[in-house]
Amino acid sequence: MTKRLILMAGNIGAGKTSLTDRIGERLGWMTAYESVVDNPYLPDFYESMKDWSFHLQIYFLGHRAEQHIHLSQIAESAIIDRSIYEDAHIFARALHHMGNMTERDFHAYLRLYDLIIQHLPKPDLLIHLQAPVPVLMERIRRRARNIETGIDEAYLGLLDQFYEEWIQGFDLCPVLTIRSDDLDFVHKAQHLDIVVQRIQEKLSGREEMVF
Numbered sequence: 087m088t089k090r091l092i093l094m095a096g097n098i099g100a101g102k103t104s105l106t107d108r109i110g111e112r113l114g115w116m117t118a119y120e121s122v123v124d125n126p127y128l129p130d131f132y133e134s135m136k137d138w139s140f141h142l143q144i145y146f147l148g149h150r151a152e153q154h155i156h157l158s159q160i161a162e163s164a165i166i167d168r169s170i171y172e173d174a175h176i177f178a179r180a181l182h183h184m185g186n187m188t189e190r191d192f193h194a195y196l197r198l199y200d201l202i203i204q205h206l207p208k209p210d211l212l213i214h215l216q217a218p219v220p221v222l223m224e225r226i227r228r229r230a231r232n233i234e235t236g237i238d239e240a241y242l243g244l245l246d247q248f249y250e251e252w253i254q255g256f257d258l259c260p261v262l263t264i265r266s267d268d269l270d271f272v273h274k275a276q277h278l279d280i281v282v283q284r285i286q287e288k289l290s291g292r293e294e295m296v297f
Contacts, residue, residue, distance in 0.1 A: 090211070092212075104271070108169040140188075147170065175252040
């Protein structure tokens, strides 16, 4: 089988980790996830975002670059839960927009980001998960993670706007957009079948579909 590198992208609560798990199991692909539990900067970041935003984003940048390079070099196909590109175009941008990252730090971060991504192998597919903000809020409420207690609809709406702008200009690889509020790929095997079919169609070069 042809080796593939797939990226999973989408707002908080869109279902990225769940879908990454299930696609990895179904297709026998390697899976990789965000560094959260072992992230040394997260506790400080949530204590003082303005003081630690730059440090956190630099940590994520290095972590995701290592993931991307490693999984592009192994023989097995792989799928990554959240891409390195989202760090800059969505989350660092949001921190800067909200005043939690200074202009100086933001431009220093982008300079390093631009240098790193020039040398990264291109992915074969970006899967973009979408869901309305109220759906995202309900999912976040249900899973009740301590680190997500400060998330509100305004923040998710801002991220949603940035995702839309980023996806419109993303041209490194084909993009498959999936409305995760219309599909229950966690509990319904037939819905996962639909997603897998769309992925295989997209990888084979067929016309992009949005559902």
